[in-house]
Amino acid sequence: MQLIDAEQDRHLWANRYNRTIEDSLGLEGELATEIAEALRARLTPEEKERVAKKPTQNPEAYLLYLQALPYEQGPDTLLQDYRQAVDLYTRAIALDPEFALARAHLASTCAEIFHFQEPLDTWKNRARSEAQAALRLEPDLGEAHFALGQCTFWFDEDYERALAEFATAQRALPNDSNIGAYVAAIRRRQGRWEEALATYQRMEKLDPQNPNIIRNLVFTNTSMRRWPQAAQAVARFRAVAPDSVVAKIQSGYVDFMWKGDPAALGPWLADIPPGNDPDGVVTCARWEDAMLRRDFAAADRVLAQTPRNGFSYLNGGLQPKSFLAGMTALARGDAAATGQQFTAALPEFEKTVQEAPKAAERHANLGLVYAFLGRKNDAIREGRLAVQLKPESKDANDGAIMLCYLALIYARVGELDQAIPLIEQLLRTPGAVDSVDYSISRNDLKFRWEWDGLRKDPRFRSLLDEIKGGPPSYSVAPIQLTALISASPPQQRQAEKMDSASRLAAIKG
Structure with a gap:
């Protein structure tokens, strides 16, 4: 050593x-x-x-704890890794119920599953319960305060109280760069993007081999459309995490969004061995590569070659293969296959909303499926509800993403007068960029088939021309939902307000 x-x-x-x-x-x-x-x-x-x-007197429990750490702390935030960590920590605690450090890490893992993968009450309740149990065993344990800070940040969205927990954790763990990274994440959600970026940069200097810090630098620079800086960060990500599939995939997306090469993903995917497909993310990237190149036959082959049925493409959990197949069919103009595939996928999307009715991303996903099926009113209702549940004024990061979903829903159902002004605003909004079809960057809009319905509109062409010279100046004021529905007829607005209000009341109840 x-x-x-x-x-x-x-x-x-x-x-x-x-x-x-x-x-x-x-x-x-x-x-x-x-x-x-x-x-x-x-x-x-x-x-x-x-x-x-x-931390424990039981060597077997300690060995299980050590085995769990790399699964929990891997840079790719994979559901299958998190589940493995949960199993190992749970077995460690079964051997030593007073193993507070294992309980704290189990709490963090459950919170991370809730945030990154499955926004279910079971994960939320278990995370909070394990964090509180760890603190009862060791009131000054930094890792337990860190886990409680995650719960407060993600579940309660109480940023100030979360920052207080992270400050307590930092006093116990002064050299833990992950704590500073969560402070940066809160600043990002508060819309303090430059401050968030500077904090991540300081954390990288403190811990230059931490791939999770560098991954967040990639995403933050991408969100701010700082393409050269994102490319530099993703190169460092690959260097410190050479086995990370996300590092390679993100390298391709950064190249695509920056340089506008629809074939940019391919060379990076070639470096990933066959059979290495955690959570289906590599299949999604290979499918996306084909879709960006408008090679729909190749996209079909990608899906046919995998035995998987669950894929991590959108936020909020895994999506069925029929969803990706439906988009392929829709893009190539096969109406019969489109209806068949999306009809097969729809019950799974509706089930996810029933499981987690407060999860904005799941409503947004359902709205997108409705839009692809041509169910205009259902699509708009779900998209607007997602924005209400996760407003940009409360969460500048995920709130911007919900608005991206809504813009795409408007575009797909033919509401161009609503879609185009929203896209114009999102092009000047940090956070409105992601490695997925609703992403709002110039090259996403230019090359993705999902936006084809807008291409004949001179307003849309003008938007693309306006931002050729580089990143646009950013808007400071958050986008308000009331502005998004102002173009609807009065009777429709009233009905939709009543419908959204009743659904929100049911959720809050």
């Missing part, structure tokens, strides 16, 4: 250890003491007590 000054490329300390699992339980404290002595640093009595404490 060795310690290197990454900035100066200097070797500072090294030692070799050969321990059994039982003997390794106190190794972290021993390492901290030796490194402090080598650097001539002094540990406070509290720090000495903290590093000397063993």
Whole structure:
């Protein structure tokens, strides 16, 4: 084991250890003491007590905990990895119910599943319960305060209280760059994009080998349409996480959105071995590559070659193969196959909304399916409800994404007078960019088949011409839902307001 000054490329300390699992339980404290002595640093009595404490007396539980960490902390935020981590942490806790550190990490993992994959109450309740259990066992445990901060951030959307929990966690874990990264994530959702970017950059200097920090730098620069900086960040992402499929896939998306090459994904996907398809993300990228190139036969072949039925393409969970097949059929103009595939997919999308009626992204996904099926009123209702549930004024990141969904829904159902002004605003809104079909960048609008219905409209062509010179200046004021429905006839507006109000009342109840 060795310690290197990454900035100066200097070797500072090294030692070799050969321990059994039982003997390794106190190794972290021993390492901290030796490194402090080598650097001539002094540990406070509290720090000495903290590093000397063993997290558990059960070596088997500790081994399970160590095995879970890379699944929880991997840079690709994959559902299958999170599930593996949950299983390992749960088994560790079964061996030692007082293993507070394992409970804290289990809480974080459940919160991450809720946020990144499945916004279900079961994950939310388990995350909060495990964080509180960890704090009952060890009130000063930094990881437990960190997990509680995640719960407060994602479940309650109480940013100030979450920041307070992260501050408590940081005092216990002063060198944990992940805590600073969550502070940056809150700033991003508050619309403080430059501050968020600067915080991520500081965290990268503190921990230059942390791929999760660099992944967020990729996404933040992309959200701000800072394409050269996003390309530099994704190159660093690949370097520190060479096995990450997301790093390779995002390299292709950055190239596409920046340079406007619809074949940009292909070379990066060629580096991913066959059979490596966690959560179906590689199949989605290969399918997307074909769709961007308008090679719909190739897109069909991609789907035919995989035995999977669940794919992580949209937010809010996995989508069925029939959804991707339906989009392929719609793009090539096969009306019969379009109706067949989307009709097959629809019950699964409706079920996800029933499971999580407060999840904006699931309403947005359902609205998109309705739009592709030509069910105009249903599509608009679900798209607007998604915006109401996740307004940009409350969440500048995901709120912008919900507006992107709504813009695409308007475009697909022929409401061009609503779609085009919203697209114009979103082109000047940070956060309105994603690696998916509703993304709003110049090259997404230029090349994706989903926007073909707008191409003859001179207003749409003018929008593309206006932003040829580079990133547009950003809008500061959040987009208001009332402005989005102003073009509807008065009777329709009143009916839709009543319908949305009744659905929101049911959700809140």
